[in-house]
Amino acid sequence: xxxxxxxxxxxCFRLYTAARLVTQAxxxxxxxxxxxxxxxxxxxxxxxxxxxxxxxxxRRLLLETNTVTPLLQRMEKLGIISRKxxxxxxxxxxxxxxxxxxxxEQKAYSLIPAGMSEQLASCPLKLEDxxxxxxxxxxxxxxxxx
Amino acid sequence: xxxxxxxxxxxCFRLYTAARLVTQAxxxxxxxxxxxxxxxxxxxxxxxxxxxxxxxxxRRLLLETNTVTPLLQRMEKLGIISRKxxxxxxxxxxxxxxxxxxxxEQKAYSLIPAGMSEQLASCPLKLEDxxxxxxxxxxxxxxxxx
DNA sequence: ATAAATAATATCGCGCGCGATATATTGTTA
DNA sequence: TAACAATATATCGCGCGCGATATTATTTAT
Numbered sequence: 001x002x003x004x005x006x007x008x009x010x011x012c013f014r015l016y017t018a019a020r021l022v023t024q025a026x027x028x029x030x031x032x033x034x035x036x037x038x039x040x041x042x043x044x045x046x047x048x049x050x051x052x053x054x055x056x057x058x059r060r061l062l063l064e065t066n067t068v069t070p071l072l073q074r075m076e077k078l079g080i081i082s083r084k085x086x087x088x089x090x091x092x093x094x095x096x097x098x099x100x101x102x103x104x105e106q107k108a109y110s111l112i113p114a115g116m117s118e119q120l121a122s123c124p125l126k127l128e129d130x131x132x133x134x135x136x137x138x139x140x141x142x143x144x145x146x
Numbered sequence: 147x148x149x150x151x152x153x154x155x156x157x158c159f160r161l162y163t164a165a166r167l168v169t170q171a172x173x174x175x176x177x178x179x180x181x182x183x184x185x186x187x188x189x190x191x192x193x194x195x196x197x198x199x200x201x202x203x204x205r206r207l208l209l210e211t212n213t214v215t216p217l218l219q220r221m222e223k224l225g226i227i228s229r230k231x232x233x234x235x236x237x238x239x240x241x242x243x244x245x246x247x248x249x250x251e252q253k254a255y256s257l258i259p260a261g262m263s264e265q266l267a268s269c270p271l272k273l274e275d276x277x278x279x280x281x282x283x284x285x286x287x288x289x290x291x292x
Numbered sequence: 293a294t295a296a297a298t299a300a301t302a303t304c305g306c307g308c309g310c311g312a313t314a315t316a317t318t319g320t321t322a
Numbered sequence: 323t324a325a326c327a328a329t330a331t332a333t334c335g336c337g338c339g340c341g342a343t344a345t346t347a348t349t350t351a352t
Contacts, residue, residue, distance in 0.1 A: 004259040005251065007190045007206070011276060012172065014283035015165040016183075017208050020339075021290035022158045037162075038308065044153045054331060060153065062163050067309050069332055074307075091317045091330040105151065113150040123289040129282055130157060136271060136279045137160035143269040144167035166309075184338065200301060213339050215302055220337075237300040237347045 015140075025119050029111040033104055039075055040108070042068070046081065046097050047105050053092040062145055080104065161286075171265050175257040179250055185221055186254070188214070192227065192243050193251050199238040208291055226250065 007013055023037045030040055038061075045060050046052065058068040072095055075081045080101035086092030125133070153159055169183045176186055184207075191206050192198065204214040218241055221227045226247035232238030271279070 001194075002251070002255045005190055005193060005255055007187070007194065010190070011280060011283075012165070012168045012183075013187060013207075014280060014287065015161060015168055016187075018283045018286045018290075019158070019161040019165040021208070021287060022161055024340090025290050026158065036307065037158075041153070041159060041162075044151055044156070047151060048147075048153065055329090061159075062167070064310060065331060066311085066333080071308075073332095086330090089318075089330080093331065105148070109148045109151055120289065123285055125282060125285050129285075133279070133282050134157060134160060136275055136282075137157075137164045139269055139271050139275075140164045141160065141167060143266065144164075144171050170310090182337065201299090210340060211301060212303080212341085217338075219302095232300095235300080235348075239301065 025116065026112070029108075029115040032111060033107060034078065035075075035080070035104075038071055039078075039080075042071060042075060043080070043097075043101060043104060043108070046095065046101065050102075051094050051096045053086065053094055055092075057095060062141070075101075171262065172258070175254075175261040178257060179253060180224065181221075181226070181250075184217055185224075185226075188217060188221060189226070189243075189247060189250060189254070192241065192247065196248075197240050197242045199232065199240055201238075203241060208287070221247075 003009055026037050026040070030037060033040075035043070041061055042057060045057050054065055054068055054072065057072075058065045061068070072081060072083065072093075076083060080098055082096050082098055083093045084096070086094050149155055172183050172186070176183060179186075181189070187207055188203060191203050200211055200214055200218065203218075204211045207214070218227060218229065218239075222229060226244055228242050228244055229239045230242070232240050
């Protein structure tokens with residue numbers, strides 16, 4: 001019985017579980033939008049700045065391009081983004097929002113903050129707790145990112 | 147530009163990213179053990195209490211049985227667990243460690259705490275920060291678990 | 293005791309993540 | 323400028339997670 005190997009002492013298990021459960025909490029709203037959580041992340045990146053190469057999106061999300069490329073292909077099939085080859089650098093694929101993808105921002109804004117805050121009503125954490133949590137998570141992310 | 151839809155304001159994106167990156171940090175040690183992170187979670191559950199039905203393992207990890215069943219099937223092929231039908235309840239599949247699975251605890255103990263603390267050396271978080279983080283994550287997990 | 297409801301596990305399909313590898317384009321260097 | 327290295331993206335294979343559904347065994351109700 002090594003304390004270091006007990007499930008109840010694992011930070012990583014809690015991160016893994018919390019991430020899964022919170023992502024699941026997004027599902028009802030995202031289903032209404034017709035997308036998944038990783039697709040929603042891509043949309044947030046593009047809502048902030050449209051027309052970005054695959055690499056920039058991947059770097060922003062700290063994902064590999066071999067994860068992002070198929071994600072973008074599925075989003076293209078859904079008609080929410082389009083891809084075109086870069087003009088000065090023909091290796092790049094520039095990813096842009098379609099009208100449908102751009103219009104989804106309004107609907108997301110009307111669904112997601114309200115939907116999440118409703119579900120978070122019973123969570124005992126206060127604003128300052130979330131702020132500290134964000135800083136702690138950023139410390140961990142910065143420690144492990146390449 | 148809705149602040150609520152900006153990537154930098156998302157707790158969930160940080161949970162998702164931190165979970166991925168910390169799980170990746172386990173990979174070198176787990177590769178040496180020949181297992182994945184979810185398989186390591188199952189082993190921790192069984193090291194604590196051997197011979198459990200699929201449901202108990204799934205509940206402990208807050209996973210669905212349709213995730214755990216194939217995970218256990220792969221672990222059985224690896225020779226680290228065995229499954230047998232319950233005697234009083236023949237619907238159950240009781241999962242037990244093999245000798246190989248039990249012996250992996252020693253090796254895990256020699257590899258993982260040291261390997262992780264080495265990688266965490268550059269992380270600015272202190273013991274009390276981790277303790278608070280654990281409590282905050284537990285609040286979130288308890289809010290969203292069924 | 294038999295039918296219906298419930299429970300435990302398994303199967304299927306799909307979307308990630310990611311290591312490994314391939315392809316095409318650009319940059320660099322001899 | 324020809325060879326080589328580096329870069330951007332894509333493809334492939336596999337292991338999750340999970341919604342939906344199926345199968346088998348147990349429990350409950352009639």
